[in-house]
Amino acid sequence: MRTALCDRFGIDYPIFVFTPSEKVAAAVSRAGGLGVLGCVRFNDAADLDAVLDWMDANTDGRPYGVDVVMPAKIPTEGSAVDIDKLIPAGHRDFVAKTLADLGVPPLPADEDRNDGVLGWLHSVARSHVEVALRHPIKLIANALGSPPIDVIEQVHAAGVPVAALAGSAKHALAHVRNGVDIIVAQGHEAGGHTGEIGSMVLWPEIVDAVGDTPVLAAGGIGTGRQVAAGLALGAQGVWMGSAFLTAAEYDLGVRTAAGTTVVQEAMLAATSADTVRRRIYTGKPARLLKSRWTDAWDADNAPEPLPMPLQNILVSEAHQRMSEGTDPTAVAMPVGQIVGRMNEIRPVAEIMAELVAGFEQATRRLDDIRDR
Amino acid sequence: MRTALCDRFGIDYPIFVFTPSEKVAAAVSRAGGLGVLGCVRFNDAADLDAVLDWMDANTDGRPYGVDVVMPAKIPTEGSAVDIDKLIPAGHRDFVAKTLADLGVPPLPADEDRNDGVLGWLHSVARSHVEVALRHPIKLIANALGSPPIDVIEQVHAAGVPVAALAGSAKHALAHVRNGVDIIVAQGHEAGGHTGEIGSMVLWPEIVDAVGDTPVLAAGGIGTGRQVAAGLALGAQGVWMGSAFLTAAEYDLGVRTAAGTTVVQEAMLAATSADTVRRRIYTGKPARLLKSRWTDAWDADNAPEPLPMPLQNILVSEAHQRMSEGTDPTAVAMPVGQIVGRMNEIRPVAEIMAELVAGFEQATRRLDDIRDR
Structure with missing residues (x-):
């Protein structure tokens, strides 16, 4: 399974995997794909730097990339404390009451509170780019479309191509005009930030629109x-x-007695019908696992979600508390409709091997249908 | 392009086309696919009988099928007059005001009012089945899932297989248990009644769930x-x-000076982002062309849509008025996200030829990727 991207990146298979886990990203790269490490969880760029050092030591010289979250329009900016003041008390009360209703335990008194994902802030995302470019990365992807032009130029100057997510042909064309090198055409089925056009319609539409851009x-x-x-x-x-x-190498989060996280337990149990697309995770529409938490935000008494980045800061401690709880029905997790097929914990190499073998089998079937 | 279904139905290509137009259905069958005529528009079974006589004379002996709309649960039943009384005055007022706001002209005084789609009624759908079985049809499909078991038995007794639409693996399995022979796995992208799971995820999930059922x-x-x-x-x-x-043979509706209907003009202009999934057409969620009419129902002052079959009866005269108007921004039409690619009027044979050639080309591309 080889396309021109395999030659361009020096990878065996044109399989790019976004993951917040460096263990998974490295395993993907070692298995012949391109692991792309999500940077948004690193509020402190020094932590990212250390993790990329680990990647450099554990990818056997295979290529990898990073993913930043940089909105095209610069949103609210400032320190965590400044931004905190912009959150209405009614929203805080709703979150507190919902957690109580769901029986989510408080954090241990001595545990650090998560500040919320400051990676949505331009200043923090820019620090991720700075740090990443000090490592031998082969790709920077932006989960929210085109990064600012000066960032694209900075990345290109380092000889690194830029990928950007798009949910419509119009956005994809704008990305290409801005200098983006690779378009990630993200269909409605996807986890996290996603648009309304289904993959079956969106992918060929974007392919046709952008011409030579992969x-x-x-x-x-x-x-x-x-x-x-x-x-x-x-x-x-x-x-x-x-x-x-649900890769075996995924090691973020607190393990339960079963050896998985409570979020993984929820994903293993979910069907493809068990996701919703809501603004409650980041302020922009993102597909999440359906849970009693998402149900609470659908109730008549729930407030409207806040804009990015306020919404994530509002709910970040709640996310932390639910992730450290033991109830898989009360979780907050971005995941796509493919969750219905995520029914066991498998090593990255096994997932990759199925992708390659399954591709081969599907194309042989098509040959039979064509040549019969 | 041949699968086992080609042998079973005596068709050249496994391409099944649902259409309300007998001209299109016959052209599909003549071109090597299986044309499936939608019956829901025939409030009077005698009209359907006459149209099927026409099909028999114009399909060159090639197979064709019909599509009925039979809800699994028997909804409100009765004559058009009885059902009319169940519609709240506030809903009627909203429709009248919306049409006035949109500048939709009234029907000519001497024109018959559309009674609404009584095909949603069990009694009417059963009359469609009775009439269809008097013709050499090769398939009866039900757009709303399994028909009642006795209808499946009636159709099987005539040697005709039954197909049913499903938007989830759970529903597909229930259809198979009820005796349905072929599952139409309808992804979120589709026009008309559709669920929330995207085609990319839904199709393989249903394939795996139903085993040998095509x-x-x-x-x-x-x-x-x-x-x-x-x-x-x-x-x-x-x-x-x-x-x-947007097939050239499609001849339903009132033509404008351009030779197309106002609804076709709207579809030719629409992008894949210009659809919405709402309950306003039939009472159940259906994907429609986005228009000033659908926008009006999204406004804060709009009432909740009524249940099936009341909602369609409420809006049927409005649909008729908009279809005979001249404003492509004020229409009501079920259509899928593929509308973004429907940019010209083309003969059925040309659409079919592209499907076959495009399939061939895509599979050759996959061979190259596999064998490189």
């Missing part, structure tokens, strides 16, 4: 058959995320 | 590449609808 198919891919579908529709590769949240 | 991929298919994607994901054929609403 497109990665994202949203709904978890098996080799789905890789084949993405490449049949004209993509040069695939971009995956959700399917690796 | 699955038709529906929702988002308009080109041969998308046919290839559907078959790569394990479907034995595809089920299309929207893409044939």
Whole structure:
């Protein structure tokens, strides 16, 4: 399974995997794909630097990339304390009451409170870019579309291509005009920030719109058959995320007695119908696991979610508390509809091997249908 | 492009096309697919009988099918007059005011008012089945899932297989248990009644769930590449609808000076982002072209849509008035996200030829990627 992107990046398979876990990212790169480490969880760039040092030591010289979250329009800026003041008391009360109603335990008194994902802030995302460019990264992707032009130029000056997510052909064309090198066409099925156009319609539409710019198919891919579908529709590769949240190497979060996190337990149990697309995680529409937490925000008494970055700061301690709880029905987690197929913990190498074998099998089936 | 369904139905290509137009259905069958005539517009079964006589005379002996709309649960039943009384005055007032606000002209005084789609009624749908079985039909499909068991038995007794739409693996399995022979796996992208799970995730999930029962991929298919994607994901054929609403043979509705209907003009202009999924057409969630009419129902002052079959009866005269108007921004039309690719009026044979050639091209591309 080789496309021009394999030659360009020096990878065996055109499989790009976004993951917040450096263990998973490194394993993907070692297995012949391109692991892309999500930076948004690093409020302190020094922590990212240390993790990238680890990546450098554990990828056997195979290429990897990073993913930043940089809104095109510069949102509210400032320190965590400044931003905190912009959150209405009614919203805080709703969160506190909801957690009490759901029976979510408080954090231990001696545990640090999560400040919320400051990676949405331009200043923090810029620090991620600075740090990443000190490492031998092969790709910087931006989860919120085109980064600012000066950032694209900075990354290009370092010889690194830029990828950007797009949920419509119009946005994809704007990215190309801004200098973006690779478009991640993110269909409605996808986890996290996603638009309304389904992968089946979106992927070929973006492929046709952007011409020579390579497109990665994202949203709904978890098996080799789905890789084949993405490449049949004209993509040069695939971009995956959700399917690796239940990888054996994934080690973020607090383990329960079962050896998994409470969020993983929730994902293993979920069907493809158990997601919702809501603004409650970041302030922009993102697909999340349906849970009693998302149900609470759907109730008549729930407030409207705040804009980015305030909403995530509002709910960050709640996320932390639910993640450290023991109730898989009360969690907050971005994941795509492919969650219905995430039914066991598997090593990255096994997931990758199925993608390659499943692709092969699907294309042989198509040959039979064509040549019969 | 041949699968087992081609042998079973005596068709050249596993392409099933649902259409309300007998001209389009016959042209599809003549071109080697299976034309499936939608019956829901025939309030009087004698009209359907006459149209099927026409089909028999114009399909060159090629197979065709029909599509009925039979809810699994028997909804409100009765004559048009009885049902009319169940519609609240406030809803009628909203419709009248909206049409006035949109500047939609009244119907000519001497024109018959559309009674609303009584095909949603069990009694009417049963009359469609009775009439259809008097013709050499090769398939009865039900747009709302399993028909009642006695209807399935009646159709099987005539040697005709039954297909049913499903938006989840759970529903598909229930259909199979009820005796349904073919599952139409209808992804979120689709026009008309549709669920929340995107085609990329839904199709393989239903394929895996139902085992030997053949699955038709529906929702988002308009080109041969998308046919290839559907078959790569394990479907034995595809089920299309929207893409044939702009077929040259389509002759329903009032023509404007341009030779098209006002609804076709709206579809030709729309992008894939210009649809919404709402309950305002039938009472159940259905994907429609976004228009000033759908916007009006999204406004704060709009009432909640009524349940099926009341909602369609409420809006049927409005639909008729808008369809006979001249303003493509004020229309009501079920259509899928593939509408973004419906940019010209093309003969059925041309659409079919592209599906076959595009499939071939996509599979050759996959071979190259696999064998490189």
